[in-house]
Amino acid sequence: DAGITQSPRHKVTETGTPVTLRCHQTENHRYMYWYRQDPGHGLRLIHYSYGVKDTDKGEVSDGYSVSRSKTEDFLLTLESATSSQTSVYFCAISEFPRLAGDTYEQYFGPGTRLTVT
Amino acid sequence: GQNIDQPTEMTATEGAIVQINCTYQTSGFNGLFWYQQHAGEAPTFLSYNVLDGLEEKGRFSSFLSRSKGYSYLLLKELQMKDSASYLCAVLHTGGFKTIFGAGTRLFVKA
Numbered sequence: 001d002a003g004i005t006q007s008p009r010h011k012v013t014e015t016g017t018p019v020t021l022r023c024h025q026t027e028n029h030r031y032m033y034w035y036r037q038d039p040g041h042g043l044r045l046i047h048y049s050y051g052v053k054d055t056d057k058g059e060v061s062d063g064y065s066v067s068r069s070k071t072e073d074f075l076l077t078l079e080s081a082t083s084s085q086t087s088v089y090f091c092a093i094s095e096f097p098r099l100a101g102d103t104y105e106q107y108f109g110p111g112t113r114l115t116v117t
Numbered sequence: 118g119q120n121i122d123q124p125t126e127m128t129a130t131e132g133a134i135v136q137i138n139c140t141y142q143t144s145g146f147n148g149l150f151w152y153q154q155h156a157g158e159a160p161t162f163l164s165y166n167v168l169d170g171l172e173e174k175g176r177f178s179s180f181l182s183r184s185k186g187y188s189y190l191l192l193k194e195l196q197m198k199d200s201a202s203y204l205c206a207v208l209h210t211g212g213f214k215t216i217f218g219a220g221t222r223l224f225v226k227a
Contacts, residue, residue, distance in 0.1 A: 031213045033215075043206075104147075106160075107162070
């Protein structure tokens, strides 16, 4: 399994508070992603990173910010949590294909279940 | 715009064959993935198609028709452990941004 961890794994927070989720990888992969997964919507891309300090918005970026100060860490911040941000958040990594048969497949972390009350 | 459609749920019998379809319309295409996700777990990679045709990998096969914007995942000799959600995902031109469909929940019954 690819070395990806997420912390915390579970969090309950109150509306209006800031929350930061951490994704840590030991694979030295260039690309990192944050998704949220909700029933009926599948995985939706929040933000992604294509290198240190290089990030861009995904489909559902409003209310979220990210930072990547080193290759192994990608932080997702909910600036002021709302109940609509209650979800399961997955981090993923991928790398540019180098060998025959390699693809851009993504490896996912175990997920963080966030509840905003 | 971009849109990925797949059935919400399917039920099949242990030992049988099931085909999960996916249709897509995207602004850029660099390949199609299938991922498997068991309840409460992270998605895991199953297959990748970038050229038209069938890719076989053990009990699982995946087919792609780029001209029709269509793919399917074929699962043979179904086992109870195949009960999971199957996610169709399109890799965008440029190579690293992936858009996922809502997933198909497959129930395998004895």
